Amino acid sequence: MAHVTNAVEPWKEGRWVSDGQLVRRQNLASVLRELRAAGPRSRARIAADTGLNKATVSSLVAELAELGLVRDGEVERDGGVGRPGQTVEIDGRVCGLGAEIAVDHLAVLVLDLRGEVISYSRAPLDVPRLGVARTLDELASQIAAATAAAAARGREVAGITAALPGMVETAPGLLRHAPTIGWREVPVADELAARVGESARVRADNAANLAALAEHTMGQAAAVTDLVHITGETGIGCGVITDGTLLRGSGGYGGEIGHMPIGDPAHRCGCGQPGCWETAIGMAALLRQVADPGDAVADPRIDLEVRLAEIRRRAELGDGRTLRGLTAIGTSIGVGAAILVNLFNPAVITLGGYFAVLGDFFLDPLEAELDKRVVLPGRGGCRVELSALGFTAACRGGAHVALEAVLTDPTSVVPATATPTHTAGGTA
Numbered sequence: 001m002a003h004v005t006n007a008v009e010p011w012k013e014g015r016w017v018s019d020g021q022l023v024r025r026q027n028l029a030s031v032l033r034e035l036r037a038a039g040p041r042s043r044a045r046i047a048a049d050t051g052l053n054k055a056t057v058s059s060l061v062a063e064l065a066e067l068g069l070v071r072d073g074e075v076e077r078d079g080g081v082g083r084p085g086q087t088v089e090i091d092g093r094v095c096g097l098g099a100e101i102a103v104d105h106l107a108v109l110v111l112d113l114r115g116e117v118i119s120y121s122r123a124p125l126d127v128p129r130l131g132v133a134r135t136l137d138e139l140a141s142q143i144a145a146a147t148a149a150a151a152a153r154g155r156e157v158a159g160i161t162a163a164l165p166g167m168v169e170t171a172p173g174l175l176r177h178a179p180t181i182g183w184r185e186v187p188v189a190d191e192l193a194a195r196v197g198e199s200a201r202v203r204a205d206n207a208a209n210l211a212a213l214a215e216h217t218m219g220q221a222a223a224v225t226d227l228v229h230i231t232g233e234t235g236i237g238c239g240v241i242t243d244g245t246l247l248r249g250s251g252g253y254g255g256e257i258g259h260m261p262i263g264d265p266a267h268r269c270g271c272g273q274p275g276c277w278e279t280a281i282g283m284a285a286l287l288r289q290v291a292d293p294g295d296a297v298a299d300p301r302i303d304l305e306v307r308l309a310e311i312r313r314r315a316e317l318g319d320g321r322t323l324r325g326l327t328a329i330g331t332s333i334g335v336g337a338a339i340l341v342n343l344f345n346p347a348v349i350t351l352g353g354y355f356a357v358l359g360d361f362f363l364d365p366l367e368a369e370l371d372k373r374v375v376l377p378g379r380g381g382c383r384v385e386l387s388a389l390g391f392t393a394a395c396r397g398g399a400h401v402a403l404e405a406v407l408t409d410p411t412s413v414v415p416a417t418a419t420p421t422h423t424a425g426g427t428a
């Protein structure tokens with residue numbers, strides 16, 4: 001039976017563990033997290049940093065090495081404390097996979113425990129037209145291809161997280177409603193697990209939440225504890241991180257800011273209501289502002305990044321229509337962003353998706369709105385950053401969530417010896 005769960009806590013996974021096993025697991029997790037956060041170090045240093053004794057650390061490191069999660073690093077020269085010693089570092093064998101379903105494309109990204117992107121692929125696809133079953137078939141085949149390619153390089157995918165453009169009940173991985181693709185009540189995690197086989201655990205989450213996690217853990221705002229991430233694509237996604245924790249709300253459906261009614265009521269949103277923010281700043285609004293009917297930049301058959309590059313080229317050449325359109329979008333982003341800053345007092349707002357690609361043309365009008373509308377003087381120090389993760393943020397966040405489960409319970413991975421292609425110490 002495929003093991004499908006979103007819970008990363010071992011005691012919620014239906015496996016009975018003794019107190020001793022639980023402590024051991026927590027200590028393994030503690031050593032693994034320490035190495036991931038602080039980099040390669042000697043066993044003595046790990047002991048000092050974690051408060052565990054040296055013999056315990058040596059035994060924990062040996063177990064983590066058997067699992068293929070750590071390996072010997074370089075010999076540490078005298079740093080002023082004791083003799084030179086063999087360092088331990090994170091092994092890149094175990095990977096997480098993020099799989100995104102967007103309105104017009106599917107994407108798959110494999111990230112290893114060292115933070116290196118092993119592969120990323122994106123394929124244009126008309127998801128609303130293709131429907132649920134065929135889209136999931138296609139995504140599963142892309143996942144299988146990426147997993148096989150990773151295995152050929154000695155890597156193992158330990159978990160999969162689907163990044164979805166709608167409201168997701170994360171515990172069962174159920175997509176409740178995604179207006180932009182027209183899906184309702186689709187058990188995405190179960191459906192994908194059935195298609196990709198039994199080996200990897202499958203989860204599902206809202207794409208914007210995952211993108212916010214990616215920004216928080218590996219993007220421009222890495223280590224910022226209070227941030228709001230806004231993604232501009234066909235729909236508008238938002239993830240809020242306060243005090244280092246993703247804000248989910250009582251049912252997990254928080255962050256649907258695209259439906260704040262602050263747009264022109266003349267434009268009806270995919271959710272059925274008039275004047276949602278999404279209708280003022282989503283892709284359709286951008287194209288309405290900068291392109292006439294028949295303009296190639298509005299042709300969905302052409303890759304989105306190619307079309308955005310063309311809009312950017314026109315703006316850089318000083319095309320008046322394009323520049324006026326981008327200014328209008330920037331102003332509209334600012335109106336909604338000011339509400340979010342007043343609500344959440346973030347240190348950083350990160351802009352992802354197409355907002356990041358064209359962001360330098362949005363920043364002036366956007367920041368002018370923030371300065372005007374945020375009540376706190378100097379907007380409480382909030383700055384605006386353009387995402388450097390491009391369109392990969394949601395996938396990266398998905399892979400990150402899969403790896404978090406490994407960091408929480410290192411014993412959940414299949415030992416390295418069970419992978420015949422793996423060569424100890426190899427990072428091919």
Ligand SMILES: [Zn+2]
Pocket residue numbers: 258259269270271272273276278
């Ligand atoms: Zn709406």
